[in-house]
Amino acid sequence: MTRQALLFVCVLGFPAVLGQVSYSIPEEMAKGSFIGNVAHDLGLDVKRLQSGKARIHTGDRADYVQLDKEKGVLVIKEKIDREAICGQTTPCALHFQIALEQPIEILPVTVEVTDINDNDPIFEKEGRVLEISESAVVGSKLMLEKAVDPDIGLNGLQSYTLKPNDNFILKLHRQSDGGKKVEMILQKPLDREKEESVTLLLTAHDGGEPQRSGTMQIQIQVLDANDNAPVFTQNVYKANLKENSPPGTLITQVSASDADKGSNGEVSYVIGNSMSSISKLFHINEDGSFVLKGPVDYEKAQKYEIDIEAVDRGGLYDSSKVIIDVSDENDNTPVIKMISSSTSVEEELPANTVIAVMSVKDPDSEENGRVNCVIDNNIPFKVTATSSFYSIVADGDLDRESASEYNITVTCSDEGVPSLSSSVTLSLHISDVNDNPPVFERSSYEAYVLENNTPGLSIFTLKASDADWNQNARLSYILEDSSVNGVQVSSYVSVSAESGVIHAVRSFDYEQLKEFHFRVRAQDGGSPPLSSNVSVCILIQDQNDNAPQVLYPVQTGGLLLAEMVPRSADVGYLVTKVVAVDVDSGQNAWLSYKVHKATDRALFEVGLHNGEIRTVRQVTDKDAVKQRLTVVVEDNGRPSRSATVIVNVAVADSFPQVLSEFTDLSMHDEYNDQLTFYLVLALAVVSFLFITCLLLIISVKVYRWRQERLFFKSNGTLPVIPYYPPLYADVDGSGTLKPAFNYEVCGTTDSRKSDVMFSREISPNALSGAGDRTRTVQRPKTESETLVAEVRIDYSFPLLRCVLLTSTQRYL
Numbered sequence: 001m002t003r004q005a006l007l008f009v010c011v012l013g014f015p016a017v018l019g020q021v022s023y024s025i026p027e028e029m030a031k032g033s034f035i036g037n038v039a040h041d042l043g044l045d046v047k048r049l050q051s052g053k054a055r056i057h058t059g060d061r062a063d064y065v066q067l068d069k070e071k072g073v074l075v076i077k078e079k080i081d082r083e084a085i086c087g088q089t090t091p092c093a094l095h096f097q098i099a100l101e102q103p104i105e106i107l108p109v110t111v112e113v114t115d116i117n118d119n120d121p122i123f124e125k126e127g128r129v130l131e132i133s134e135s136a137v138v139g140s141k142l143m144l145e146k147a148v149d150p151d152i153g154l155n156g157l158q159s160y161t162l163k164p165n166d167n168f169i170l171k172l173h174r175q176s177d178g179g180k181k182v183e184m185i186l187q188k189p190l191d192r193e194k195e196e197s198v199t200l201l202l203t204a205h206d207g208g209e210p211q212r213s214g215t216m217q218i219q220i221q222v223l224d225a226n227d228n229a230p231v232f233t234q235n236v237y238k239a240n241l242k243e244n245s246p247p248g249t250l251i252t253q254v255s256a257s258d259a260d261k262g263s264n265g266e267v268s269y270v271i272g273n274s275m276s277s278i279s280k281l282f283h284i285n286e287d288g289s290f291v292l293k294g295p296v297d298y299e300k301a302q303k304y305e306i307d308i309e310a311v312d313r314g315g316l317y318d319s320s321k322v323i324i325d326v327s328d329e330n331d332n333t334p335v336i337k338m339i340s341s342s343t344s345v346e347e348e349l350p351a352n353t354v355i356a357v358m359s360v361k362d363p364d365s366e367e368n369g370r371v372n373c374v375i376d377n378n379i380p381f382k383v384t385a386t387s388s389f390y391s392i393v394a395d396g397d398l399d400r401e402s403a404s405e406y407n408i409t410v411t412c413s414d415e416g417v418p419s420l421s422s423s424v425t426l427s428l429h430i431s432d433v434n435d436n437p438p439v440f441e442r443s444s445y446e447a448y449v450l451e452n453n454t455p456g457l458s459i460f461t462l463k464a465s466d467a468d469w470n471q472n473a474r475l476s477y478i479l480e481d482s483s484v485n486g487v488q489v490s491s492y493v494s495v496s497a498e499s500g501v502i503h504a505v506r507s508f509d510y511e512q513l514k515e516f517h518f519r520v521r522a523q524d525g526g527s528p529p530l531s532s533n534v535s536v537c538i539l540i541q542d543q544n545d546n547a548p549q550v551l552y553p554v555q556t557g558g559l560l561l562a563e564m565v566p567r568s569a570d571v572g573y574l575v576t577k578v579v580a581v582d583v584d585s586g587q588n589a590w591l592s593y594k595v596h597k598a599t600d601r602a603l604f605e606v607g608l609h610n611g612e613i614r615t616v617r618q619v620t621d622k623d624a625v626k627q628r629l630t631v632v633v634e635d636n637g638r639p640s641r642s643a644t645v646i647v648n649v650a651v652a653d654s655f656p657q658v659l660s661e662f663t664d665l666s667m668h669d670e671y672n673d674q675l676t677f678y679l680v681l682a683l684a685v686v687s688f689l690f691i692t693c694l695l696l697i698i699s700v701k702v703y704r705w706r707q708e709r710l711f712f713k714s715n716g717t718l719p720v721i722p723y724y725p726p727l728y729a730d731v732d733g734s735g736t737l738k739p740a741f742n743y744e745v746c747g748t749t750d751s752r753k754s755d756v757m758f759s760r761e762i763s764p765n766a767l768s769g770a771g772d773r774t775r776t777v778q779r780p781k782t783e784s785e786t787l788v789a790e791v792r793i794d795y796s797f798p799l800l801r802c803v804l805l806t807s808t809q810r811y812l
Contacts, residue, residue, distance in 0.1 A: 022110040023074070027082035028118055032075050035065065035111060038098065039072025042107055046072040052100030057339045059359060064094060065111060074109070082113045083150035090115075090152050097359075099340040104354050106339060106389060117155040117208025121147040123216035130218060131315035133264075134192040135225030142168075142184040143272065143309055143319050147204030147214050154207035161203045168200065181307070184218075192222040221315075228259040229316035230267045237290070237308075237322045243298040243329050254288040256310030256318055263313040272307030272319065282324075284308060290322055298328040299363035330368040330416025335361050336424045339389070344429040347400040355381065356392040356426055360412050368416035381408055392426065400430040401467040434472040434526025438464040440534040447502070450541045451510040459493070459538065462500035464522035474525040475500075480533065484516040493538065495520055502536070510542040511583045544588040544637025550645040552579040562626075562648035567619045575604065575649055578611035580633040582641075590636035596644065597630035604649070606631055613647060625651050 021041045025033075039046050048054075049069045056067050064085075066077035086092030091112055098107040123145055130142055149157040160182050162170050167188045173181040182202075190198070198220040205213045232254065239252040258265040269284045282304070283293040290308075304324040311317040341356035362369040373383045373390050380396030392408060406428045413421035440462065447460040466473040477500040482489045494503050500522075516538055523531040553561065553576065563576040582589040593611040598604060603623060605616045613629065627649040634642040 020108040020110065022112065024112040024114055025076075025080075026114050026116050027080050028116060029076050029080065031077070031079060035074035035076065037071075037073050038067070038109060042098075044072070046070070048100070052102055052105070054098055054100050056096050057099050057337065057359075058094075058096040059335075059337050059361070061094070061096070065096065067098065074111070080113055082115050083119065085113065087150070088152060097339060099357070101340055101342070104340050104342070104357055106357050115152050115155050117151055117206060117210070117212060119150045119155075120212040121149040121157050121204035121206055121214040123147050123202075123204070123214055125216065127217040127219060129221060131221045131223050131313075132186070132190060133223045133225045133227065133314045133316075134190045135227050136186055136190065136316070137227070138186055138189060140186040140229070140316065141171075142186075142315070143317055144170075144182045144184050144202060144218070145216065146180065146182060146272075147216070149204070149206050149212075149214075151206060151208065156206055157204055158207040159205045161205065163201050163203070167198065170202075175305070190220075190222045195222065197221050223314055225314075228264070228312075230256040230258040230310035230312050230318045232256045232308075232310055232318050232320040235320055237320060239290070239322065239324050240327055241292065241296060241324050242327050243296050244331055245292055245296060247292055247294060249292040251282070251290045251292060251324060252322060254284065254290055254308060254310075254320065254322065256288070256320075258310075258312045258316075260312060260314070266313050267310050268312075270309050270311065272309050278304065278306055282306060296326055298326045298365065299332065302326050302328075302365075328365045328368055330364055330414060330418070330420055332363045332368075333420040333422045334371045334412040334414055335363075336410070336412055336422055337361075338424060338426070341392075341426055342428065344431050345394075345398070346431050347398045347433045348435060349394050349398050351394055351396070353394045354391050355394060355408075355428060358390050358392075358410070358424070359388060360390050361388075362414050364414060364416065368414055370415045371412050372415070373410055373412040375408060375410055379406055379408065381406070383410060398430055400432050400469065401436065403430065404469070405429050432469040432472050434468055434524060434528070434530060436467040436472075437530035437532045438466045438475055438522035438524055439532060440464045440522065442534070444535040444537070446537045446539060448539045448541050449504060449508060451508045451543050452545055453504050453507055455504060455506055457504045459502045459504055462495070462502065462520055462522070462534065462536070464500070464532070464534075466524050468524065468526065472524055472526040476523050476525070478521045478523060480519045480521055482518050484518070485513070489516070489518040492516060493518065508540045510540045510585065511546065513540055515539045542585045542588055544584055544635060544639070544641055546583045546588075547641035548580045548582045548591055548633040548635055548643045550578065550580045550633060550643055552577070553645060553647055555645060562650040563613075564650045564652065565615070565619065565627075566653050567621065567623075567651060568653070569615055569619050571615055571617055573615040573619075575613040575615065576647060578606065578613065578631050578633065578645055578647065580611065580643065580645075582635050584635065584637065588635055588637040592634050592636070594632045594634065595629055596632045597628075599624060599627045599629070603627065604629055613649075619651055623651050627651055 021036070021038060023036045025035055038044075039049060046069070049067070049072055054067060054069055056063065056065060058065075062078065064076070064078050064080050066075050067073075068075055080094075082092050085094075092115070094111040094113065096109055096111075098109055099105075100107070125145065128145060132140070132142065144160075147157055147160070149155070157180055160170050160172065160180075162168060162184065167186060167190060168184045169187050171183045171185055173183065175181055184200075200218040200220065202216045202218055203213050204215075205211060233256065234254075237252050237254055241249070241251055254269065256267050256269070258267050268286060269288055271279055271282065271284055279293075281292070281294040281296060282290065284290050303326065304322075306322045306324070307319060308322055309317050309319050337359045339357045339359055341358075345353070345355065360371050360373060362371050373385070375381050375383050375392070380394060380398060381392055382395040384391050384393055390410075390412075392410065408426040408428055409423055410426070411421055411423040413419045441464070445460070445462065449457070449459050462477060464475055464477075466475055476497045477495045478497065479490060479493070479495045484492055490505070492505055492508075494505055495501070496503070500520075502520075517535060518538075519533050519535055521531050521533050523529050553563075565573065565575050578593055580591055580593075582591060591611075592608050593606045594608070595601065595604070595606050600623065603616060603619070604613055604627070606613050606629075611631075611633070613631070629647045629649065631645050631647060632642050633645065634640050
């Protein structure tokens, strides 16, 4: 057994180069016999055969060859009979393809089947009886039946022998179709009187090793003289026949004549090569009409050469040939065989990627066998033809989001009239690639939440969508890091990773935080993942959770304060103004003022919206000096909140009247027991401070006078006196001067608390320029402090409305 490998390049749109190998094997090899190492000859790794799901595609032929993917070799699957496969056709070869996937490769393989001498030459009949006139001249020819040997070449029919050969010899004639026509020629006249019959043995021999043969017995009946043989009018008769013609169709008319008379001149016609299937397809009548007996298929045989004989009653004959050319009819549709195909591809597949490979054949000829394959133009695929294969390739961008599956129908039509076609449909699934980021329903979100909410409250839900599929469309919501007023936003809200629900982590206070912004990222589960962001604004809505706060008049615990109204006050006199605020917002902060209780409701009224307390009528002498009003401050919330304030009003023209009235109050009043004590104590403290300051000033003056005398110079120049500004101290000799501050303490008739305020620095001019009601006492500075105290008592208001205490800050 010989083996040869032939490689060639065939571009099918594949990334790899396709190869072809050829093997030659004898027929009749046992099942499982080794043919060749196809993996080695094609340059493939055995693992490639396994991973590529290698398989043999033979089309409509029977499978005689099997691929062993484990070893990469071809073996005999079924016993091969060359004669059954190819008949007399030579060379006889099995053509098939090895199909691989991932990537797709088509590797043509040819296995030539060589002939062995496994068939004997045989005759259709075991014997034949011939009648020959004794008057037949030397050289008369008798046509003998040919033997048939299915083998070819040297193994086919090679020669004939005839025994005994006293009267006859054999002559072989080679025909154009490769056959051998044998004639028996009379070389010695017959004598019926000596021998009425002669028995001959005709043997056919082939040229094989060992040589095989077949025999047929020929019985010669010697007749009386018949000295004229029939003669055909033509040596060759030619005719055309359309395939699929009905039986009985007249193909041609043959004719032969015999010069003899009587029964010796009667001619009959026979088909010479009756051994083959010709006798099943054609028939010749007694009148010489050559007619169709069975169906003729152009795809099986395009031409027939038929030997015919004209025989008279004396056994003399003449031979001729009928050549029939079968014309093709478009009676076969294209045959589509899918060799290899993909059921699923990824979107964003590169252009011209092969999806499937198929073979298309039409057994018809010429135009009837020319095939064109097309695909619907509305899908991104096309068919390309290469050699004897057709490939379905990608012809555009594949987008799973637009179409997740394609039913690719390939229609193949021949060019016959009328045209015949066939189609095959390939279902192709488009697998998803993560090429679409998540998309939120809105470009930004706003949500409202009432303050004082419960922690864990669901505020609202973010919603994003992803056009991808499965894992690539599985979204997770992530709160991005940011801060709100220096605090991580995760301390305020949280986002459910799966549902996108935003929850409040804490309870919000509108008065501290009115709104805040953050960003949420939606991320899919692809690899790598894609994401998109959205801005979220949380607006805190106010609730009426704060009651109004009264700023004025200030409610004190022990000292009774009152507003003074002269009895000469006109109608609409502004007594005082209730000042209140509400830290809520909107209508929750809209305040209204109402008088809840009053000593005399007919005397005062309060403005509904401004809180101003004014007189309603003219004050009379009958009105009590002490008036008390309870004012309710109410906001506009639902439900509303309120605060109350008590306003004391003194109706009098002079301070002594007010003082006496408030001094004579009964002991049950909460202020009466301590008011006198505080007034006396204040006067005593003021007087003491005044005297102390006066003594300090005198001491400083005396000290300076002594210093001037001590450092007086006799040359008439001014004395050099160390001078320290009155309000600055040289602490520890470092030269650092510390400024003094004054403290202003103000007290009002309706406030028992004092506000301490930092005021301007006290300059020497300010101290020296104090008015008649200001007394300044300065004592010498000590090592640790300098104290300058200024007491100013302002009697401008009849009811001791303001007391100013000013002192320097102590420095260590």
